[in-house]
Amino acid sequence: MASRPLALDRDFISSRNRKAARELGADCKYLARTLKRKGIEFEAMLEGVRAFTVAVPSWGVRTGGTRFGSFPVPGQPRDLFEKLDDAAVVNQLTAAAPRVSLHIPWDKTDDPAAVRKHARSLGLGFDAMNSNTFEDQPGQERSYKFGSLAHVDAAVRDQAVALNLETIAIGRALGAKALTIWIGDGANFPGQAALGPSFERCLDSLRRIYRGLPRDWRLFLEYKPFEPAFYYTVLADWGSALMASLEIGERCAVLVDLGHHLPGTNIEAIVARLIRAGKLGGFHLNDNHYADDDLTAGSIQPYRLFRVFHELVLAGANPKKNFRPAYMIDQSHNVKDPIEALIQTTMEMQNLWARALLVDRERLAEYQRLNDALGAEMELKDAFNTDVRPLTAMARVRGDAAAAPLATYRASGYRSAKARERG
Numbered sequence: 001m002a003s004r005p006l007a008l009d010r011d012f013i014s015s016r017n018r019k020a021a022r023e024l025g026a027d028c029k030y031l032a033r034t035l036k037r038k039g040i041e042f043e044a045m046l047e048g049v050r051a052f053t054v055a056v057p058s059w060g061v062r063t064g065g066t067r068f069g070s071f072p073v074p075g076q077p078r079d080l081f082e083k084l085d086d087a088a089v090v091n092q093l094t095a096a097a098p099r100v101s102l103h104i105p106w107d108k109t110d111d112p113a114a115v116r117k118h119a120r121s122l123g124l125g126f127d128a129m130n131s132n133t134f135e136d137q138p139g140q141e142r143s144y145k146f147g148s149l150a151h152v153d154a155a156v157r158d159q160a161v162a163l164n165l166e167t168i169a170i171g172r173a174l175g176a177k178a179l180t181i182w183i184g185d186g187a188n189f190p191g192q193a194a195l196g197p198s199f200e201r202c203l204d205s206l207r208r209i210y211r212g213l214p215r216d217w218r219l220f221l222e223y224k225p226f227e228p229a230f231y232y233t234v235l236a237d238w239g240s241a242l243m244a245s246l247e248i249g250e251r252c253a254v255l256v257d258l259g260h261h262l263p264g265t266n267i268e269a270i271v272a273r274l275i276r277a278g279k280l281g282g283f284h285l286n287d288n289h290y291a292d293d294d295l296t297a298g299s300i301q302p303y304r305l306f307r308v309f310h311e312l313v314l315a316g317a318n319p320k321k322n323f324r325p326a327y328m329i330d331q332s333h334n335v336k337d338p339i340e341a342l343i344q345t346t347m348e349m350q351n352l353w354a355r356a357l358l359v360d361r362e363r364l365a366e367y368q369r370l371n372d373a374l375g376a377e378m379e380l381k382d383a384f385n386t387d388v389r390p391l392t393a394m395a396r397v398r399g400d401a402a403a404a405p406l407a408t409y410r411a412s413g414y415r416s417a418k419a420r421e422r423g
């Protein structure tokens with residue numbers, strides 16, 4: 001496929017920015033003044049915001065989201081090239097989503113060189129590859145109905161290991177540097193699976209995959225408490241994932257999906273522990289109300305994501321070994337335009353990251369030394385309650401993206417153009 005120019009016209013974006021420039025300038029001036037009173041430099045914050053980027057999931061540019069079926073929007077991407085086109089729109093408007101995360105076999109390609117070239121023409125690279133052994137594909141020899149990497153039958157495990165090695169091979173050709181593994185292996189009923197041996201089989205399969213991992217790659221283990229197995233899951237929690245990653249090797253780490261925790265779990269504390277262990281691999285960012293709801297990040301519990309980001313900002317200020325988390329979005333919707341949802345998510349993360357940067361870490365530490373619970377909490381809340389939207393808008397403008405990405409997207413007519421073009 002011939003490479004096309006960027007999805008949205010640059011001049012269209014900059015003309016919209018020019019129209020908003022006066023108001024944005026005034027808002028930034030006001031914010032810079034209030035920040036200065038707290039000893040915070042606006043320009044330094046701007047650089048901090050611009051340094052934060054996330055990866056867009058290839059499965060997030062189409063509707064999905066429920067087990068009960070999906071309701072496509074007009075002009076959905078029909079192949080991987082078109083998925084990249086849509087992902088490029090998110091990056092063009094936010095300047096914060098320059099990578100895409102693929103799922104194999106959903107995104108299986110016979111011509112990774114062409115895919116890589118197309119991505120590069122759009123200004124995109126590739127983040128962690130994801131392998132899918134949690135559902136059967138047409139023509140597949142052996143079924144994953146009763147598991148994959150931890151299956152009782154060695155032949156099924158072989159097939160699942162092979163799929164992961166193939167995923168690495170495709171990712172290598174694309175320039176990716178990590179593999180994320182999530183498996184649904186487990187049991188729906190007590191007695192169905194032997195708890196000890198199933199974990200051993202999982203470890204054994206992971207070791208085989210790790211042996212096929214290129215030296216400059218990392219392996220991320222993504223845990224999840226339940227679903228599709230509703231009684232027992234092999235990699236159910238960060239304890240199991242950490243234990244596995246410690247046994248597998250130096251380049252194996254844990255991936256935290258925000259939606260993969262039981263209600264009330266203190267995720268920021270898990271993040272702090274994984275940082276200490278040098279085993280925080282990355283994130284699947286999303287939000288949830290009940291379980292693995294894959295809702296737009298920050299839509300339900302923005303304060304929770306802010307607290308997670310605060311731990312990451314703290315760790316970044318005083319880096320520990322192996323601290324370079326991969327930030328990836330993992331969400332899928334039925335009721336929002338998928339591109340709009342990804343833009344909204346990316347903007348929400350820019351805002352929450354900016355607010356986490358505003359925490360006065362020395363003052364917070366002083367409150368903590370004094371056991372001043374109220375003072376410490378208010379230090380966090382003060383940052384969280386700051387309206388940083390002018391700051392993140394200016395960060396986008398500096399990156400040649402849009403001051404107001406959602407309004408710009410809607411005004412661009414991209415969706416209706418694609419509906420006509422793609423049918």
Ligand SMILES: [Mn+2]
Binds near residue numbers: 222284
């Ligand atoms: Mn995930």
